[in-house]
Amino acid sequence: MDQYSLAIMPSPEISQQLADLKQSYKTAIGKSYGSANAEAHISLDGFEAEEENYPFILAEYQRIVSGLTPFEITFSGFGDFDRANFSAFYIKPTDGSSQAIRDRTEVVMKTFDKKLKKQYIRKWADESKNPHMSIGRRLTREWIALAYTVFDGFEASFHCNAFVIRKFNEKRRQYDVVDLLPLLGDSAPPVQLDLFQP
Numbered sequence: 001m002d003q004y005s006l007a008i009m010p011s012p013e014i015s016q017q018l019a020d021l022k023q024s025y026k027t028a029i030g031k032s033y034g035s036a037n038a039e040a041h042i043s044l045d046g047f048e049a050e051e052e053n054y055p056f057i058l059a060e061y062q063r064i065v066s067g068l069t070p071f072e073i074t075f076s077g078f079g080d081f082d083r084a085n086f087s088a089f090y091i092k093p094t095d096g097s098s099q100a101i102r103d104r105t106e107v108v109m110k111t112f113d114k115k116l117k118k119q120y121i122r123k124w125a126d127e128s129k130n131p132h133m134s135i136g137r138r139l140t141r142e143w144i145a146l147a148y149t150v151f152d153g154f155e156a157s158f159h160c161n162a163f164v165i166r167k168f169n170e171k172r173r174q175y176d177v178v179d180l181l182p183l184l185g186d187s188a189p190p191v192q193l194d195l196f197q198p
Contacts, residue, residue: 071100104183
């Protein structure tokens with residue numbers, strides 16, 4: 001099974017800013033670290049699926065996401081959390097932006113066809129409850145403390161008009177964007193595609 005991730009990619013300008021921050025952090029630590037080479041993104045959901053089933057899954061995501069309204073995402077400052085004895089350090093969306101991300105992701109998850117999900121998808125993550133843009137993962141608490149001394153602030157915003165689906169690349173050990181899902185704000189409710197006709 002292949003690993004996929006539903007995500008938001010920020011603007012190219014913000015992506016470059018994050019790449020520069022990661023380079024500064026790598027220099028401060030003195031070596032590489034978890035997510036040091038990952039492209040800027042906000043993870044929303046993760047799933048596994050067989051390659052031959054992916055077109056059905058993609059069609060369902062396209063159907064739902066096209067009905068979502070584009071929106072503004074604003075980042076302000078940094079945060080961190082602990083998971084299994086390792087920590088993550090990240091850039092925080094504002095409370096309003098986080099809620100807007102959660103609201104749209106909830107629509108996707110609740111509207112996704114249950115029969116298709118059960119037949120074709122093995123879900124492994126729901127990362128929409130705490131939207132964030134990681135600078136580093138699998139960090140020690142000492143490295144987290146260092147991060148707060150290296151970075152003194154971050155303020156940026158962009159207009160989010162698409163989600164993406166990323167696929168894990170075993171050779172690079174990173175995710176590649178494989179499909180773009182535009183947020184078109186269609187006024188008509190999503191129509192269920194009949195994906196199970198013989």
